[in-house]
Amino acid sequence: MSDTAASLQRKITSAEDLQSVVRTMKALAASSIGQYEQSVRALGDYYRTVQLGLSVCFRSSGSAELMPRERGSAVAGAIVFGSDQGLVGQFNEVVAGYAVKALTALPGGAEVWAVGERVHGRLADAGLPLAGLFPVPNSVKAITPLVGRILVESTARRGRGEVTELHLIYNRPTPDTAYTPVSQRLLPLDERWRRGLAERPWPTGNLPEVMGSATTALRALIREYLFVSLFRACAESLASENASRLAAMQRADKNIDDLLEDLHGTFHRLRQSGIDEELFDVISGFEALSGEA
Structure with a gap:
């Protein structure tokens, strides 16, 4: 006709x-990309400060005993960051496919917390055991409450012995392609990680000392390290999501x-x-x- x-x-x-x-x-996607990338850059300075503080603590004698010990049989948990909304191209498919390959390769597999309904559905379709679902933050200010909820949930699971490892899987922005999937084992904090920080060179000629209780300082810095790692993963995932939406x-x-x-x-x-x-x-x-x- x-x-x-x-x-x-x-x-x-x-x-x-x-x-x-x-x-x-x-226009909204372009504006959001700048917002999340700026937060990641601002977080970088604080992240380096936390690492330097941990480096000082690990130089002290006896600090190695404060590190959590790895158990014989590891039970893995994973946080997979995706999106709640569509119109993001292959964003969720890419990170879900990467997560399936990475987690099925672990001995015994892993339980998964999904951040985003879209990636939650794809992980469920792939047959991964899902432990929970978190909503995707819609601003930089909303990332902090999400990170707090994740830490509370994962700490409770670790306290009951249900999870001994914690992995982060998310899309990270790249200059060539809009993003690429990456993974990071956040817990346990093993001896290799401790030794690497202990051997980190101090930026000045005057080495600092820990004031007060070394145990208290180390535990506080480890909490900040976990918080910053989760915050950065979430912010980079959101920047990647908006880059994919912009494309x-x-x-x-x-x-x-x-x-x-x-x-x-x-x-x-x-x-x-x-x-x-x-x-x-x-x-x-x-x-x-x-x-x-």
Whole structure:
């Protein structure tokens, strides 16, 4: 069925309205990327400060005894960061596929906490045992409450002996591709990790000392280390999500531009065809009148 001028005009109007929405989402995604990337950069200085503090504690004698010991049979838990909303391209598929490969390779597999309904559904479809679901933060300020909930849940599980390892799996922003999936074993804090921090060079010639109780200082710094690691993973995942959404909206914007170009071309051809038909009718009528005269 051929389009009429009225139907084409309706399609053009609908496409222009959709393009307006797409461009608004592009602007929001671009703004959000900057917000989360800035938070990651700001967190970097604090993260280095926490590492330096841990380095000082681990230089002290006897600090190794304060480290949690690894158990013989490890029960793994994992936090997988995804999205609650769509229009993010292959963002959830990529991180879910990476999580499935990484976690099924662990001895005994792992229980999973999903951050985001979309990735939760994909992990469930893959058959991974799911321990819980957390909503995705919608701003930088909302990351802190989420991290607090994750720490409370994971600490309770570790206290009951249900989980002895904790892994983070999320998409990290990259300059070449919008993001790439990565994993980090957050717990337990093993001897290799302790030794690496203890051997970390101090930035100045004056080595500091721990004031007060070394045990209290070390425990406080470890809590901050866990908090910062989770906060950074969440912020990088959110930056990657918005980068993926921005790329998807850019593709949609280009496709709508191409569609509008085709619709406008068809509309103008149809309009010109109607004008030509009217002109032919006028000419035919004139010639018929001239012949009768």
